[in-house]
Amino acid sequence: MTIEFHVEGMSCQHCVAAVTNAIREHDAVAQVQVDLAAGRVVVESAQSVDALKAAIDEAGYTVTSTN
Incomplete structure (x- = not known):
C-alpha cells in the first residue's frame, strides 16, 4: 500500500x-x-x-497527517 505522511521538523538531507x-x-x-x-x-x-x-516519530519527527 502507498501512504502519504505530512511530517514536521525535516530541514536537511540528514533529516x-x-x-x-x-x-x-x-x-x-x-x-x-x-x-x-x-x-x-x-x-x-x-x-x-x-x-x-x-x-517516523521515533526518528524525532512529527507526523501531522496521513493520506
Missing part, C-alpha cells in the same frame, strides 16, 4: 536520511520518497500506517 532509514528498519524493502520542501513522505510498504508513523 531525509533519518526518516528513510527509520522506515526501512521496519520494512527493509519499503520504497520511500521524501519531498523536503513540502514536508511530505510517501511510503510504499506492507507495514501498517501506525507502524510507519511510529518509526
Whole structure:
C-alpha cells in the first residue's frame, strides 16, 4: 500500500536520511520518497500506517497527517 505522511521538523538531507532509514528498519524493502520542501513522505510498504508513523516519530519527527 502507498501512504502519504505530512511530517514536521525535516530541514536537511540528514533529516531525509533519518526518516528513510527509520522506515526501512521496519520494512527493509519499503520504497520511500521524501519531498523536503513540502514536508511530505510517501511510503510504499506492507507495514501498517501506525507502524510507519511510529518509526517516523521515533526518528524525532512529527507526523501531522496521513493520506
